Amino acid sequence: MKQVLEFEKPVVELREKIEELKAMTKDSDIDLSDEIAKMEKRLARLENDIYGKLKPWDRVQIARHSERPTSLDYIEQLFTNFIEFHGDRFYGDDEALIAGIAKFKDKPVTVIGHQRGKTTKENLKHNFGMPHPEGYRKALRHMKQAEKFNRPIITFIDTKGAYPGKAAEERGQSEAIARNLMEMAGLTVPVISVVIGEGGSGGALGIGVADRIHMLENSTYSVISPEGAAALLWKDSGQAERAAKTMKITAKDLKELGVVDDVIKEPLGGAHRDVVTQALSISKVIDDSLQELEAENETTLLDKRWEKYNKIGKVRSLLEV
Secondary structure: OOOOOHHHHHHHHHHHHHHHHHHHHHHOOOOOHHHHHHHHHHHHHHHHHHHOOOOHHHHHHHHOOOOOOOHHHHHHHHOEEEEEEOOOOOOOOOOOEEEEEEEEOOEEEEEEEEOOOOOHHHHHHOHHHOOOHHHHHHHHHHHHHHHHOOOOEEEEEEEOOOOOOHHHHHOOHHHHHHHHHHHHHOOOOOEEEEEEEEEEHHHHHOOOOOOEEEEEOOOEEEOOOHHHHHHHHHOOHHHHHHHHHHHOOEHHHHHHOOOOOEEEOOOOOOHHHOHHHHHHHHHHHHHHHHHHHHOOOHHHHHHHHHHHHHOOOOOOOOOOO
């Protein structure tokens, strides 16, 4: 059964009525073409009205949609000859974070991404896209390998956050993420990140220190979930919608704040409505970014990466407050 979000129910209901009329036309001699045409025009207006005025909380719901394309969906569309590798060479493999090598337009690249599932079975297999420390260590292993062989790195961010369980903490979750942040800051090859769903806290940052950060139009990127922020601020997780608006977690907000470089438009209703078209949009942005970054030498690449993060945000003294 397909997931229908609360705000889009009027669209789905009207679409279903149109399909019913089309089925009736096939099974009888009744001509309903005029009525169907009118309803299709009405549907187009309704879709533009609803999807053209999405609130931050609506975008959070789309980013979490059970049918939203995952990293593996985009890898299949964007790359050729993808070979996935497993294990961190310390503890084990983490299926919440995938890594491998592939070709992007015949260019060798390293690809890393959070991987969640679309069914209960897949989500359990991939731990709902929440990596353990071994996932970040696996990612770092492949980043260093990419640097050794001068391959650009492309990462896909889609996680509620790093796994917060006891076992992950015992195996050094914080240290693993912190090491990735430090190492990624000094990589001498281009790094491009695309936020394709939820970008949650350190779990996202562990593969997100990049020269170019792009976000899909209905993705989110934040230090904490709206529910978590609402529980902390107002002692009520039910205030998540209010928190989503206050936190400025949408692609548009983050572009204005200078946190991300580009917002990638999605098909009307979300990326799950047309993964092929969405992949083409992502492909163009990655291609443009690669051409820009590969024109830089190592020194310039590192200097510009430092400048990029140095100018995000501003520290104010108490005298300015």
